Amino acid sequence: MNDLKINNLIFYFILIFIISSNIVFNSIYFDLTLISCLIIYVLRWNETNWIICIVLFLLGIYNDILVSTPFGYASSLFLCFYLIDRVGNFLSIPLNTNIKFLIFLLLMLSLFSINYFTIYLIYHTSISLFINIIPYMVVILLYYPLDYTISSIQNKYVRIK
């Protein structure tokens, strides 16, 4: 139980660190909010720990305040990826990494489309398709390396237990 708590604390800290790094990195290639979503999606969270949801919600608000995105944007993304991961767990999808990746790919593409059309319809602005799709592509490319790294860290904890 303690290992699991330490494990969670490490990942909370990693998420805070990534979100906080927004003030240092200003790149068109990396969207740290999307990278946080990827981490939330690939992590195997404790199913009975309700603090996770609260922490993800608060981290989202923290991200919104820091980056100046509309309130609720990052927290809905974080919780959406968490919920889809949980639904996948329920359907035993984690056993197959490729299916999990395909779901992530579809999620990313739909998220990009929603973002693009929201900006187009609400702000009447057509943002550059090429520049804006790059961070999504980077996150998709990072899926397997990050999944491998996080799985090996979490498996280590399971072995210790």
Place this chain on the structure above:
Amino acid sequence: MRLSRNLRVQKILSPSSRVFILAIILFVISLILFVGRFELTQSAKNLRSYTTSISYSISYIVSTPSKLINSGIQSIVDLKEIYNQLDEYNRNQLTNSASFQEVVSMKLKIAQYEDLLNLTADQEYDFITSRIVANFSNKFIGTILIKSDETEKLFIDMPAAGPNGILGRVTSLDNKVARVLLLNNINSRLPVSISEDAHQGIMIGQGQNNPIIEYVREYKNIKVGDLVTTSGKGGIFPPYLVVGKVAKTEGEKIEVELIEDVSQLNHIILLNYKFNQNNE
């Protein structure tokens, strides 16, 4: 029957289901905040103002390793740049001495002509210099965070400029940091004046793309390379400050290349301009 109902209730109230329901509730709350555009309300603006410096302080401490890596990389890049500039400087040193004489004589001539034409001096404003502490200009909601001390007299909608031209305006501030909304932000609207004929229009931010100018009546007279300046209408920005130049024209759509690149700046100037006080 009763047993199955109890089992069902137990299943619903099992810890994992409760966590799942909580996650759904929080997700719905987040969606309501986002879709309901809570950030437009006054309470959201106040909340953002009060919490920006707290979140900045947290991120400043937490992101120390990132900052160290970034500053290390930046130092290497800067060093390389200095060597290149030194080479360039050595090459241009001879020609510069000749051009310096030319510049001095030109300035003297301009002063003489201004004197002859009885031109009034350019309007000058008090200004405060502030350091950029975080840069989010590469996003479609382009903003920067700047240092703001309590002693300094910053105010909401204070115009922010670089050494060459206008950058944006202050949108939120507290005793530690202030946020400047940049001209490329999709929420930015700036009344501008184009070319020597002073065609009026509104410049709208387009995220990572160049801003565009809309609502120009005489758009057919606009040419690529025309200077775009603030018009002073709206009372937030002073008039005649350089914004950029026309980069492209496609019918009514006029694209502007901004004169200031915020990623190249460490400090910005905040102009103490208040329309009512200065013009009435």
